[in-house]
Amino acid sequence: MTAPLRVGVIGCANIAVRRMLPAFAASPDIEVVAVASRDPDKARRVADSFDCRAVHGYAELLARDDIHAVYVPLPAAVRPRWVEAALRTNKHVLAEKPISTEYACTRDLFELAASRGLVLMENVMFVHHRRHAAVRRLLADGALGELRSFYAAFTIPPLADSDIRYRPELGGGALMDVGIYPLRAALHLLGPELDIIGASLTQGTGRQVDTSGAALLCTPGGVTAQITFGMEHTYRSAYELRGSEGSLTVDRAFTPPAEDVPVISLHRGAKAEEIRLEPHDQVAATVAAFAAAARAGTPPDTSDTLRQSELLSRMIQIAARSEHTAWGIAQDLKTSA
Template sequence: MSAREPVRWGILGTANIARAQLLPALAESGDVPVAVGGRDQARTQAWAAEHGVARAVDGYQAVLEDPEVEAVYVPLPNPLHAEWAAAALEAGKAVLCEKPLTTNAVATQALIDLAQTNDALLWESFVFPFQAQHRRVVELIGSGAIGELREVVASFHFPVTRPENIRLSAPMFGGALADVGCYPMRLAHELFGSPASSAVVTAVMGDEVEVEAAGVLTYADDRRLLLTCGFRRQPETTALLLGSEGVIRVDNPWHPTPGAQIEVRSSASSEPVVESPTVDAHSFTAALRHIAAVLREDAAPVHLASSSALPVAQALGLAREAAGLPLDSSAAGTSTVGGAR
């Protein structure tokens, strides 16, 4: 079988996550970054040279106008996601946009509608559903290994120490819930398959945004998500999946590396079963391979934004409202989707 032609990626901006996550995964998946665009041309050129991107261009629009670019990664500040994901879709590119896809459910629905109208491919950058670990978890639950899944207990904490970090900015739609609390919400959607109906959430406020949050979101048939997230602890990422006949403990459910474990304890066995399904060195790799397979017409798309982004945005809105946090429902959150730029 002949080798697959690499997908040619463009990157909007020089965000740290592009350097730390996307670029190593592109190398592992066999795809190539051909262009990066930024607002500071000198900085963008230096970044491209340092990280092996073929060329730096002036501004984000130049990436979208590049005929060599097939797919675009959008790791811009949260309030810019909707505008530039929309622009990339309208330019005919496949789009992988960082989470949260937009800052509110109305804008999320508008962006999904735009993708469907343009028959375009849009993914929100929760990459864990593509990974072998998550696929195995879904398989175990589907096989009845722990009976009926009733609760998901999940955490995502890591320290944010620099006051200028964009995650601590209210105008940039920062805060623990939007940045990392959304991961347990996406996991609950994947496993429960229904939208959240209510939320009870408490938050610890920093100067502008919540720096920790914890709460309970309720789903159909009285199933629950118990989540905790924040910026004040050492890294902690674990999920417990509680069933009527057992429990699955998942190490690092969001960005697993080889050696991360799934432990299954059930009433059917006196001993736990431990597995380590993860083989990719980088968490984005499986998602990039899938996107490449879709673009090369070797696979049908899965985990598109149209299947999950709206219920996650709605869950995030419920959680923020329950915590007494402001909701972004302004016209500015939706006016650029599919409109003039």
């Protein structure tokens, strides 16, 4: 029997405590060894809940030789520093999304991981849900005819004023927090040649970060993708694909509960059909994929993550150059591509 992957957690973020640590603890492929925090009392409370060791300080956790991999849920602005530090101590890394807020930094971190034979994986969990594989099969089988367009939205209600996602020095903002989901869905379903036509980011009243945004993208074959996102809105998590002969819709697309019955709504002419699938736990599936890759020493395909990082950077550039008009002009960005 293969020994479990021994994992340490760098930071006690909400997503770590609420979602990832329970998934690690439930996985036969993972043994949680330690949890680190700059606050020793917080580390102790979290560690006691998951029957592991508490460590005061991130560097102290990385110095342990009984840990093979780490999970890094730190804020986006400080995440790259500790991802790099973990790789330089020869530990596999599962990092929250995005791995960094800059394309060059993300590329360099993947190159560092590859040079050391290590797995670096971004924690985009919805791509591991079986429902999206089923959507891909429907598209490949021609269920919609020739694909024409894609639309995706991920919006969440306002956060507490103290939430770190409102803090620019920590890499906050809607694009990096929720915009990454519809953008990744577009790449996942339409392919890496997807490119940006225009983008807009809006800063909410009294905020220092972008609180909403939108982008228009297009494939070389002319399939358009419109994405919208925001973090001071009513909740919405969905995408829609339209073709020459039909359309399909996926609701609760990005963060479905494990017990949720996945549904794909398919429309062809006057006929409507609900394709219902078995429940699937995308958090557990992500943990299993990371453990398998780390134990095999075989990194997952990073092309979508790198393209996503590149497009995120370009969206920021386009939005800045457009001076908050409705759409930036992609042609204005060609020289910086």
